[in-house]
Amino acid sequence: MNQLALAPQLDRRQFLVTTGVVAGGMALALSPADAASAMAPPPAPWGPDAAQGFEFTPWIEIAADDSVTVRVPNPESGNGTMTQMAMNVAEELGCAWKNIRVEIASIHRNYAENRVYTKGSLPFFGGHGTDKVRMAHTMRLGASARERLKAAAAARWKVPASEITAAESMLSHTASKRSLRYGEVAAEAAKISLLAEPELKPQAEWTLIGKASPAKLSIPAIADGTAVFGIDVKLPGMVHAALKQVPVMGGRLKSFKPDAVKHMPGVRAVIAIDPAKSGKSPVKDETSFGLGNSEAQHAVAVVADHFWQAKMALEMLPVEWDLGSGTHYRDQTDIYEGMRSIRDVGESDEVLKKGDVSTATGKRIVEAEYLSPYGENAVMEPLGGTALVTSDTCEVWCATQDTMQAFWVSVDETGLAPAQVKIHGTAMGGNFGRRTQAEDIRMAVAVARQYPGVPVKTIWTREEMFRQGRYRTPISTKFRAVLDDASGLPQAVSGDLCFAGDRKLFQLTQGYADPPYFNSGAIPHVKLTTINFPVHVLNGAYRGPCFNSNAFITETFIDECAHAAGIDPVEYRLALLAKWEKPWSDVLKLAAEKAGWGQKLPRGEGMGIAITNWPMATIPHFGSTMATVARVAVSKDGVLAVKRIDIAFDCGKVANADAVRAQIEGGTLFGLNMTLNEEVTIRNGAIVEGNYDEYPMLRMGDSLPEIHIHFEALSGHDRFDLMGELPVGPVGPAVGNAIYSATGKRLRATPFRKQDLSWT
Amino acid sequence: MEDDTVETVSFTVNGLPQRVEAYSSTPLLWVLRDHLEMTGTKYGCGIAQCGACTVHVNGEAVRSCQLPLSGLAGADVTTIEGLASHGGATLQRLWAEMNVPQCGYCQAGMLMAAADLLKKTPKPSDPEIDAVMTNICRCGTYPRIRAAIKRAAGVAA
Structure with a gap:
């Protein structure tokens, strides 16, 4: 157990190189090309533990060969956030794009070096990568480095810095026809302090942002297999752990028999995790959202030389659980019934009130209830992490959406001082909210604490992933509208919403209480409430938390109102948006026009539309707004084909058009899968689905729709707003509304695959 | 066991x-x-x-x-x-040029499947792509994977 007591003293980046060389030693006498491709050590995706080389700030290092390393505290999750940060830096730095590389900043430097990665920036998540705060901050860092390079060249040439130009990684003095590469003066420039920081150049002079669409810098390593995801970390002497948490949330470990498996090949230890034994941070944490949703679960783990050995031994390990009170839920419908019941009789919180709904007098009433179920993020890379814990250090290598959260969870679990803890972020195989709270990292640290001095890599199996999720919060909503006899628009709307789950952080009203229909005065009387149904199943962040459900519910309900009024759904929404900012109407009209809205379609085919905003529709010129039109065909026996999707949107401006396009494509398919396929079910309190065979995912052969993305409704308002969550919202209701147009069947719950779509 | x-x-x-x-x-x-x-x-x-x-x-x-x-x-x-030295270099280059991956975790498998497809069916039709490319991508990169395969094969998108 102590054969690697020396490990903490070594440099982790060196470790990777070392293991690569060792592995290369096995290459024998074979083709050098093959040997190189097979055995080249992967570059570490994380930054150094302290300043190194010619570091201008902990964010920027420029090497003698002109390469520029941008260290970003927000790890890449696939939306291009690190590439965008590099674009922001490069825009002002004036370096050639080919010289740019990115690393995940080592967030422990933030603690050791006066909050260098959080001052002026937001350290969490990727989706906000283009927001104003981060954009300005990273551009300032680039501008400052550029001026320091100029100052260094000016000192060499003994000319005023103002006469020097900087572009494409070259410094030039036109009058004397001299030039220098950035790398040639980086050493001197890194030591220079400016008396005053430069102004940022006006947007009209930008050459990268909004002009170029570079592909993500992460891709070459992904395409040749050298990218280091959390699960790929290699350390000398590393061992592997397989984990099983109590099958019903809220339960406890009763007993287990380690002796039954200790003799199995490779097995080193059998461990029980008791949340009561978690440490406690000795100082107040500096997380964005607190540590309250990161608690450990009762669990057993087997540590072995190889993961397969650990997994096999864990399967053989006799374990008895006290499953707790969650078992009284026979299936998920017990929970849904409980939600309905408490929603209709419980003491709700009023979240929006306009006028007095009791005064509405129209004769037409539209009343319906809607349900969105549990869902699993189903990220492709399993959760877990590698941790090396000693009596006075903790070092963690992990995929996380929020490096600060991972850092403080590790501090909290070990009880060590922050200065004793290090976090190395890796590439991340999807997040969609699942890697925000870092409870998987807490579990990895909890395992490694009990096997100290040796790096332990904990990997969740896919079954563990499905059955130990932090699920999409189920929502049950009843809406009631009184339509105005003359206009057909609602005079009054009442809504009662029930969340299931105890985690308030993931009980959001976006898409429910914030649409302009209810806030712009278009509907004079509005009363919306929320309530919570407490349940043992843990709810969590799932791409656009709760918004993804509320968007479906609200946009289906509005569609029902339009049809009840006998008014075209596009015209109806335009009327309801008449008192709101024009970009919403522009987005709606463009999507409808491009889709060929209004054309005559045969029975069994139809179009539907929906419009939503994330993250806050009540504020004008804020967030991103998107309208999605779906065209579907439904056969008489109920087989659905979503044939075409048209999307228009407004996020102000776009920084990287192809990055935005990729997010819209992917987010739309994510939302489509959520709507058509996804529901996690429950039996006796435990999650039923364990793998993708029980939780279908759209694949290329599933007749995916053509997706047409239209940029012409961009308002040009001065913001570069987010696009990660939004596309998940409108696609589901658009498809549901299209199914209604095609068949007359109104779908008020998801997933659609579990409903009968046949018609006659 | x-x-x-x-x-x-x-x-x-x-x-x-x-x-x-x-x-x-x-x-x-x-x-x-x-x-x-x-x-x-x-x-x-x-x-x-x-x-x-x-x-x-x-x-x-x-x-x-x-x-x-x-x-x-x-x-x-x-x-x-x-893969690069076993006929996959073009696909790998197009994967980067066409900004195919998002998180990238599924993409090694996608590339291996695509390389096998093109070796056996150099000019695949859409149904031929669908039949072979059965891998799951949670990020939703399917449209780009299809486009990159077609470009590598030199068939119309």
Whole structure:
């Protein structure tokens, strides 16, 4: 157990190189090309533990060969956030794009070096990568480095810095026809302090942002297999752990028999995790959202030389659980019934009130209830992490959406001082909210604490992933509208919403209480409430938390109102948006026009539309707004084909058009899968689905729709707003509304695959 | 699994001979990742659903999570680390040029599946792509994967 007591003293980046060389030693006498491709050590995706080389700030290092390393505290999750940060830096730095590389900043430097990665920036998540705060901050860092390079060249040439130009990684003095590469003066420039920081150049002079669409810098390593995801970390002497948490949330470990498996090949230890034994941070944490949703679960783990050995031994390990009170839920419908019941009789919180709904007098009433179920993020890379814990250090290598959260969870679990803890972020195989709270990292640290001095890599199996999720919060909503006899628009709307789950952080009203229909005065009387149904199943962040459900519910309900009024759904929404900012109407009209809205379609085919905003529709010129039109065909026996999707949107401006396009494509398919396929079910309190065979995912052969993305409704308002969550919202209701147009069947719950779509 | 034995098996990976001693049941996936430290091949589901672990064995794309060590004797295995020198360089270049991956975790398997498709069907139709590209991508990169395969094949998008 102590054969690697020396490990903490070594440099982790060196470790990777070392293991690569060792592995290369096995290459024998074979083709050098093959040997190189097979055995080249992967570059570490994380930054150094302290300043190194010619570091201008902990964010920027420029090497003698002109390469520029941008260290970003927000790890890449696939939306291009690190590439965008590099674009922001490069825009002002004036370096050639080919010289740019990115690393995940080592967030422990933030603690050791006066909050260098959080001052002026937001350290969490990727989706906000283009927001104003981060954009300005990273551009300032680039501008400052550029001026320091100029100052260094000016000192060499003994000319005023103002006469020097900087572009494409070259410094030039036109009058004397001299030039220098950035790398040639980086050493001197890194030591220079400016008396005053430069102004940022006006947007009209930008050459990268909004002009170029570079592909993500992460891709070459992904395409040749050298990218280091959390699960790929290699350390000398590393061992592997397989984990099983109590099958019903809220339960406890009763007993287990380690002796039954200790003799199995490779097995080193059998461990029980008791949340009561978690440490406690000795100082107040500096997380964005607190540590309250990161608690450990009762669990057993087997540590072995190889993961397969650990997994096999864990399967053989006799374990008895006290499953707790969650078992009284026979299936998920017990929970849904409980939600309905408490929603209709419980003491709700009023979240929006306009006028007095009791005064509405129209004769037409539209009343319906809607349900969105549990869902699993189903990220492709399993959760877990590698941790090396000693009596006075903790070092963690992990995929996380929020490096600060991972850092403080590790501090909290070990009880060590922050200065004793290090976090190395890796590439991340999807997040969609699942890697925000870092409870998987807490579990990895909890395992490694009990096997100290040796790096332990904990990997969740896919079954563990499905059955130990932090699920999409189920929502049950009843809406009631009184339509105005003359206009057909609602005079009054009442809504009662029930969340299931105890985690308030993931009980959001976006898409429910914030649409302009209810806030712009278009509907004079509005009363919306929320309530919570407490349940043992843990709810969590799932791409656009709760918004993804509320968007479906609200946009289906509005569609029902339009049809009840006998008014075209596009015209109806335009009327309801008449008192709101024009970009919403522009987005709606463009999507409808491009889709060929209004054309005559045969029975069994139809179009539907929906419009939503994330993250806050009540504020004008804020967030991103998107309208999605779906065209579907439904056969008489109920087989659905979503044939075409048209999307228009407004996020102000776009920084990287192809990055935005990729997010819209992917987010739309994510939302489509959520709507058509996804529901996690429950039996006796435990999650039923364990793998993708029980939780279908759209694949290329599933007749995916053509997706047409239209940029012409961009308002040009001065913001570069987010696009990660939004596309998940409108696609589901658009498809549901299209199914209604095609068949007359109104779908008020998801997933659609579990409903009968046949018609006659 | 009590009667699972430890055995030593020889095979080649990307042209290099390898000898691995492990449980007979150890899937090729974990042989590659844990024993040979070649982590480009990914674990996603362990039940041949997602395809993240796709490699070529004796010239055929297979889900490596389903192939036990005991069945590997003499096999010729190609992984993502060896794809560039086994006919995949064009696909890999297009993957970057066309900004195909998002998180990237499934993409090694996608590339291995796509390379096998193009080797056997140099000009694939959409149904031929659909039939072979059965891997799961949670990020929704399918439209770009299709476009990149078609461009690599020189067929109309």
